[in-house]
Amino acid sequence: MDSLPLFHRLTGQPVIVLGHGAAAEAKARLVRRAGGDVIAELQDGIDRGARLAFIAHDDAGAAEADAIRARCAGLLVNVVDRPALCDFTTPSLLERGPVLVAVGTGGVSAGLAKALRLRLEALLPPSLDALARGLGAMRERLRARFPDGGDRRRALDLALAAGGPLDPLDPQSAGRLEAWMGDAAVARSGLVEIRLRSADPDDLTLREARWLGSADCVAFEPGVPDAVLLRARADAVQLRLPSGEIPPARDGLVVVMRRPDTGLT
Structure with missing residues (x-):
């Protein structure tokens, strides 16, 4: 593995997207979907403190020149269809509310990442959204029920395992959260x-x-x-x-x- 997968918070943050056409529009949609503010001019984005830049120029020379300029200003750069110029790549995303599954290939094959994401789409039920939000809302109750972090993790591991009361692939799991909290056990030590x-x-x-x-x-x-x-x-x-x-x-x-x-x- 030559990449470290990270989730970058973009809400309200300026993100540079350069270029025209379908590729640039796709990157702009991706940024807006994550809550970012799309900036279409490089110097304006640098002045506003952008940390990421997507470059989608058709001209290879222009793409490389803007990539160098952005990188020298301290930005991380993604150049569409030119992996050698990229500091980061964009994965194929599956979204179930707060649950995000990112499938990446390090720029080797976007088609393979998409195919895997589509397979996962069929496996993960829409109810995963409610299960995740329910667990988030129970965070403090879980801490009170299991003050020890190891016990808390093992209890969740047991509940979320295949066939467990909170099995993420079971559409009924979210409805069992309250009952599970009442009799949650600690997994094996x-x-x-x-x-x-x-x-x-x-x-x-x-x-x-x-x-x-x-x-x-x-x-x-x-x-x-x-x-x-x-x-x-x-x-x-x-x-x-x-x-x-x-x-x-x-x-x-x-x-x-x-x-x-x-x-x-």
Whole structure:
């Protein structure tokens, strides 16, 4: 991965969009949809403190010249159809209220990103909007119910898992929020072991994938493939273990990843 996906807040912010035609109009619509103020002149945008610039000139020389000028003024630049001149790319977006799913390919293939987004459109129900807003409204109640951050996260992981009471793909989940708050339980803590059957992360069982995705700490032996470790939470603690060892005691759920040819003794 050579890009860091970020969500940039644009409400009320000036954003430069240069050029004419369908490409420039598409970028302007994208900015307005995010609440940004479209500025069509480069120096005006620089003077107003813009931080982003979209450049959609047909002429390659003009596009490169404006990209250099904007970058020298401290702006991040996106030049349509010229990935080598881009500081950032724009993903294909799926929106369900406050839930945004962004599918990007780093500028390699916008068509592939769009195709994947359309597949996801069919999977994510419109009710996801209500579920997200409901969870947001319950934030302080959740903090009171689960003062410990780890307990709170594990309870939500359990509820939001496939088949759970708040399963995001179930259109009825939003209607269960109040009932769930009344009897929410803390997800499993302790030590579990996953002995890999192959280097392919798709060979993980559904239960193993859930453990890995919700673990507070992932302890792994040498030889565990990076492709498998990438299925863990990005903020989980990762510990490299000598073969056959058990990790020191830790709070929360600890997953031990073993190579295919080893196990706990």
